[in-house]
Amino acid sequence: MDKQRVIIYGCGIMGRRxxxxxxxxESFVIVGAVDIDPELVGKDLGILFxxxxxxxxxxxxxxxxxxxxxxxxxxxxxxxxxLKTVMPQIKQCIDAGLNIVSTCEELSYPxxxxxxxxxxxxxxxxxxxxxxxxxxxxxxxxxxxLPLTLTAPCLKVDSIRVTRMMNSALRRIxxxxxxxxxxxxxxxxxxxxxxxxxxxxxxxxxIYMIADGLGWELDQATELPPEAVIAEADTETGFGTIxxxxxxxxxxxxxxxxxxxxxxxxEFIANAGVKEEYDEIFVKGIPNIHExxxxxxxGDTGTVAxxxxxxxxxxxxxxxxxxxxxxxxxxxxx
Amino acid sequence: MDKQRVIIYGCGIMGRRxxxxxxxxESFVIVGAVDIDPELVGKDLGILFxxxxxxxxxxxxxxxxxxxxxxxxxxxxxxxxxLKTVMPQIKQCIDAGLNIVSTCEELSYPxxxxxxxxxxxxxxxxxxxxxxxxxxxxxxxxxxxLPLTLTAPCLKVDSIRVTRMMNSALRRIxxxxxxxxxxxxxxxxxxxxxxxxxxxxxxxxxIYMIADGLGWELDQATELPPEAVIAEADTETGFGTIxxxxxxxxxxxxxxxxxxxxxxxxEFIANAGVKEEYDEIFVKGIPNIHExxxxxxxGDTGTVAxxxxxxxxxxxxxxxxxxxxxxxxxxxxx
Numbered sequence: 001m002d003k004q005r006v007i008i009y010g011c012g013i014m015g016r017r018x019x020x021x022x023x024x025x026e027s028f029v030i031v032g033a034v035d036i037d038p039e040l041v042g043k044d045l046g047i048l049f050x051x052x053x054x055x056x057x058x059x060x061x062x063x064x065x066x067x068x069x070x071x072x073x074x075x076x077x078x079x080x081x082x083l084k085t086v087m088p089q090i091k092q093c094i095d096a097g098l099n100i101v102s103t104c105e106e107l108s109y110p111x112x113x114x115x116x117x118x119x120x121x122x123x124x125x126x127x128x129x130x131x132x133x134x135x136x137x138x139x140x141x142x143x144x145x146l147p148l149t150l151t152a153p154c155l156k157v158d159s160i161r162v163t164r165m166m167n168s169a170l171r172r173i174x175x176x177x178x179x180x181x182x183x184x185x186x187x188x189x190x191x192x193x194x195x196x197x198x199x200x201x202x203x204x205x206x207i208y209m210i211a212d213g214l215g216w217e218l219d220q221a222t223e224l225p226p227e228a229v230i231a232e233a234d235t236e237t238g239f240g241t242i243x244x245x246x247x248x249x250x251x252x253x254x255x256x257x258x259x260x261x262x263x264x265x266x267e268f269i270a271n272a273g274v275k276e277e278y279d280e281i282f283v284k285g286i287p288n289i290h291e292x293x294x295x296x297x298x299g300d301t302g303t304v305a306x307x308x309x310x311x312x313x314x315x316x317x318x319x320x321x322x323x324x325x326x327x328x329x330x331x332x333x334x
Numbered sequence: 335m336d337k338q339r340v341i342i343y344g345c346g347i348m349g350r351r352x353x354x355x356x357x358x359x360e361s362f363v364i365v366g367a368v369d370i371d372p373e374l375v376g377k378d379l380g381i382l383f384x385x386x387x388x389x390x391x392x393x394x395x396x397x398x399x400x401x402x403x404x405x406x407x408x409x410x411x412x413x414x415x416x417l418k419t420v421m422p423q424i425k426q427c428i429d430a431g432l433n434i435v436s437t438c439e440e441l442s443y444p445x446x447x448x449x450x451x452x453x454x455x456x457x458x459x460x461x462x463x464x465x466x467x468x469x470x471x472x473x474x475x476x477x478x479x480l481p482l483t484l485t486a487p488c489l490k491v492d493s494i495r496v497t498r499m500m501n502s503a504l505r506r507i508x509x510x511x512x513x514x515x516x517x518x519x520x521x522x523x524x525x526x527x528x529x530x531x532x533x534x535x536x537x538x539x540x541i542y543m544i545a546d547g548l549g550w551e552l553d554q555a556t557e558l559p560p561e562a563v564i565a566e567a568d569t570e571t572g573f574g575t576i577x578x579x580x581x582x583x584x585x586x587x588x589x590x591x592x593x594x595x596x597x598x599x600x601e602f603i604a605n606a607g608v609k610e611e612y613d614e615i616f617v618k619g620i621p622n623i624h625e626x627x628x629x630x631x632x633g634d635t636g637t638v639a640x641x642x643x644x645x646x647x648x649x650x651x652x653x654x655x656x657x658x659x660x661x662x663x664x665x666x667x668x
Contacts, residue, residue: 021489151666153636154644155355213665245397302487309486326662331547332485
């Protein structure tokens with residue numbers, strides 16, 4: 001088997017998890033790693049793994065130098081959620097002729113919020129003959145490309161509702177913090193106002209991808225401010241026991257209207273009070289499709305898996321900036 | 335919107351249902367229809383619809399003549415389950431520069447049972463620059479391309495089990511007959527031996543597509559003879575009430591082994607005793623993915639929808655014989 005040669009760009013939590021997963025697979029080989037954090041530069045990538053090991057790949061801070069001397073097929077780019085921030089890095093990769101699979105949430109559907117940047121990336125990629133894809137569990141899969149796939153057996157679709165129901169107490173501490181765990185309701189509101197709690201990044205991107213895939217012209221798409229979920233009884237979390245009245249997580253909702261009707265509703269519910277985890281898709285149409293992933297899909301593992309499983313599809317795809325709905329679905333790689 | 339111009343090749347049950355669904359959509363226009371049945375030739379295609387109407391499209395018996403004078407993008411080919419039978423028709427369409435979406439079950443994964451024919455179709459299609467896809471609800475979607483899509487969030491897959499659980503009493507009479515309804519167990523066995531009851535066509539194609547998508551080398555794939563399901567109590571069917579001891583449908587199972595382990599199991603269960611219909615996928619791996627479509631997907635509607643929703647994807651795809659796992663997933667069309 002010809003191994004696909006991958007460079008890790010960004011060695012934060014997602015980059016290092018993707019790297020460890022790639023290192024465990026027979027169909028990939030990591031040929032370089034980049035991060036600008038002085039604490040990381042010069043160290044072996046493998047010390048960042050959950051099972052640390054020597055990989056022989058030293059983290060470098062200059063991507064251009066690495067790209068110039070390295071034969072690679074693709075880059076896993078995990079440096080930021082924001083397209084504007086990753087634009088210079090995307091340009092570096094494209095100039096080096098490297099396909100890009102990125103967890104940058106805004107890259108999953110950039111045509112609405114940042115059409116000029118999307119156009120720029122698309123043109124660069126086509127000129128150099130590479131493919132650029134933004135992906136992850138969500139946006140990228142559970143709340144957009146998978147719901148679209150589930151409309152394949154429908155003659156007609158009236159509306160789509162997707163619910164991601166997660167018990168945040170089962171997730172890592174930074175995630176629990178991000179959803180407001182252990183705050184008072186006032187603190188939560190303040191953090192919303194200060195833009196520190198933002199809910200889930202990517203709900204609007206998912207709405208735009210669904211609408212695009214169904215050929216729908218939306219009147220509007222709206223992401224509501226996250227709502228605090230309040231403990232009704234003592235609730236165990238990563239921050240200890242939360243007393244009734246304090247925050248155990250949040251609920252984020254986004255919806256879109258077409259011809260005056262709500263046609264897309266996305267609910268992201270993450271709090272320590274959730275008893276049954278699941279990911280649910282309800283397509284109202286001819287016929288209705290009611291789908292459920294029992295137990296749900298773990299966000300971090302799912303994002304890492306979707307990202308690395310997308311690498312071969314990005315390498316094979318026709319050049320340009322592609323949506324997950326525009327390339328063959330990834331499947332588990334060896 | 336530029337309508338996609340479609341020719342209906344084969345005006346049997348699937349062809350006429352696909353035609354009616356296309357006629358109801360704004361993104362397609364039917365520009366011709368072919369069938370060799372003298373009873374149908376010369377008649378308006380619309381008289382075959384469940385809501386009969388005049389379409390202005392007369393059914394013709396000579397595809398070549400129709401293709402020569404008609405500007406079309408794609409053909410919906412529904413003449414046979416067997417690749418050998420449809421080969422001359424595929425050649426006609428390809429020679430006329432037409433993309434093909436076909437319900438021919440063997441075309442969904444022809445590389446194992448008919449590698450020479452598959453190669454021939456692939457070469458023809460590439461030479462003329464068209465795409466050929468075999469699809470339908472199953473094979474084509476529920477038991478192969480959808481399970482593959484559900485492995486996208488997996489770092490590793492050990493095995494896949496897919497169960498299609500249908501209440502055949504809710505299906506059309508020919509289907510109820512096909513699954514043995516109202517026979518005695520001896521009659522059922524005789525019809526199996528005579529090759530009249532064949533179970534579900536396409537289980538092996540689905541297994542091959544899954545293995546291909548996961549890069550698995552199978553030791554073997556086996557389709558077991560269908561088992562009769564016997565009434566335990568009076569059971570209502572399209573053939574009236576079936577008494578205990580007689581047949582109310584069947585169960586078909588196929589499985590595949592890799593390195594001595596069963597890694598793929600497909601179960602197609604269709605009988606009048608089924609209380610809860612569903613389509614279920616269980617991926618054992620890291621993580622496990624347990625997915626269920628509650629209520630299941632109706633086979634005829636699903637096949638029609640998947641087929642016509644695949645038309646735009648086939649038109650856009652790179653030329654050649656493509657598997658459903660090799661093109662972007664269809665989504666509901668307008």
